[in-house]
Amino acid sequence: MTDETNASARIAARSDVVFAELRDRNYRATSRMFAVLMVLQWLFAIGIALVWSPYAWEGKVRTIHAHVYLAVLLGGGISSLPLLLTLLRPTDALTRHVVAVAQVFWSALLIHLSGGRIETHFHVFVSLAFLAFYRDYRILIPATLAVAGDHFVRGILWPESVYGITNPEWWRFFEHAFWVAFEDVILVFSCLRGVSEMRGIAARQAEAEEASRSESEKSLALAAALDDLRRSHEALTRSERLAAIGQLAASVGHELRNPLTAVRNAHGYIAKRLTADGKEDVRIRQFLDIMDREIRACGRIISDLLDFARDKPLEVRPCPLRALVDEVFELVPSRESVELVNGVPEDLPVPNIDKEQFRQVLVNLVQNGSEAFGDGKSGTVEVRAEGGGSSPWRIAVVDDGAGISPEALPKIFQPLFTTKLRGTGLGLAVVQGLVQKHGGAIDVSSQTGRGTTFTVELPAEPAVVAA
Numbered sequence: 001m002t003d004e005t006n007a008s009a010r011i012a013a014r015s016d017v018v019f020a021e022l023r024d025r026n027y028r029a030t031s032r033m034f035a036v037l038m039v040l041q042w043l044f045a046i047g048i049a050l051v052w053s054p055y056a057w058e059g060k061v062r063t064i065h066a067h068v069y070l071a072v073l074l075g076g077g078i079s080s081l082p083l084l085l086t087l088l089r090p091t092d093a094l095t096r097h098v099v100a101v102a103q104v105f106w107s108a109l110l111i112h113l114s115g116g117r118i119e120t121h122f123h124v125f126v127s128l129a130f131l132a133f134y135r136d137y138r139i140l141i142p143a144t145l146a147v148a149g150d151h152f153v154r155g156i157l158w159p160e161s162v163y164g165i166t167n168p169e170w171w172r173f174f175e176h177a178f179w180v181a182f183e184d185v186i187l188v189f190s191c192l193r194g195v196s197e198m199r200g201i202a203a204r205q206a207e208a209e210e211a212s213r214s215e216s217e218k219s220l221a222l223a224a225a226l227d228d229l230r231r232s233h234e235a236l237t238r239s240e241r242l243a244a245i246g247q248l249a250a251s252v253g254h255e256l257r258n259p260l261t262a263v264r265n266a267h268g269y270i271a272k273r274l275t276a277d278g279k280e281d282v283r284i285r286q287f288l289d290i291m292d293r294e295i296r297a298c299g300r301i302i303s304d305l306l307d308f309a310r311d312k313p314l315e316v317r318p319c320p321l322r323a324l325v326d327e328v329f330e331l332v333p334s335r336e337s338v339e340l341v342n343g344v345p346e347d348l349p350v351p352n353i354d355k356e357q358f359r360q361v362l363v364n365l366v367q368n369g370s371e372a373f374g375d376g377k378s379g380t381v382e383v384r385a386e387g388g389g390s391s392p393w394r395i396a397v398v399d400d401g402a403g404i405s406p407e408a409l410p411k412i413f414q415p416l417f418t419t420k421l422r423g424t425g426l427g428l429a430v431v432q433g434l435v436q437k438h439g440g441a442i443d444v445s446s447q448t449g450r451g452t453t454f455t456v457e458l459p460a461e462p463a464v465v466a467a
Helices: 003-051 066-088 093-113 118-134 137-157 172-274 282-309 321-331 355-370 427-437
Strands: 056-058 061-063 338-343 379-388 391-399 441-447 451-458
Touching: 003 066, 003 093, 003 118, 003 172, 066 093, 093 118, 093 137, 118 137, 118 172, 137 172, 321 338, 321 355, 321 379, 338 355, 355 379, 355 391, 355 427, 355 451, 427 441
Parallel strands: 338 379
Antiparallel strands: 056 061, 379 391, 391 451, 441 451
């Protein structure tokens, strides 16, 4: 189905719902009106019986006329059932039909109490008009039949209670019936027109709601498109910036590696010469250790820069993970307070990976975990692995160190972002790039003060991404 067809179907369905709501609202309002009207007619009938109906005298005793009892008892009987239904079930079809019959019975009672006065007959026409407020022409049928039946029966048995005379013309019943039928025709058209207007209102409301929904969807789509455009622009700007950084890193790293190598060789030679005669100055040894530490730090920075700048293609081969983790532990600078644990099962299937590049991934992650412990604090860094066959590979590096703050966690894979006092902020960016080259993904979870877990997931059959 096309969007236009779907929209039309939604409008039609919503229009039916709105129409039903409008119709029920009209039923409730009209039922409340008749509930009040039933009470007022009852009180009015009692008033007529008390004021206008004659009194009967028996000697010196004055008694109330029977019409008063008729107004109280019969009027209460006529009003009780419609009152109950309009309060409890105001929208039911049964309620509307009961109200219709009861209302014309009230016309009959008032006609009788007034002695068949012609003015009171107008109550019949007013009652039918009020019933048309329901906008349900079907209830006019029982109301009309009740009026006709009442006039016919009382016209034969007690004509003065209907027409006010004892010998009315024989066609008097048809005259009244004709005018009632004439009003019914007008009221039927009025009911049908009222229903048509409600359907029109419902259709317009449904169309307006659909238009509003469509505009809302367009606004959301436009906002999403603008967000995508902004993210694309930021990604492009970041890529251009990183490309420039990569070129600079390659140039700086290449230019610094050779002099740094010469400095390292000179440092080693001086250290040997100063200790050749067996005498060693403590302060000289301290400075030599500082020089060695700083030279190694510079070497790591240059390695990070070159690793970030170069794009070496993968050389995928079978590589046992447990043996690879043992090699990684030998490369990571040891700390007495930190225990490195190889939790890779010995019987784990062998994945196909680039050994050199994936070793670099694990070295960075293990070294980060080892450095997560402050001076004097002890802990454990464990490497775990699972998977193989039809299951994806999952390699986790888990530490119980200081953890990563919630503010820094979303940024740790961004190039040049670091929480360390000394560092390039390229290590985890390099790790993410190498994992993605293997067709995998890396995720991190951390709790401040409880540790961090980096999880690398590779597909069961790692896809080799061309450089």
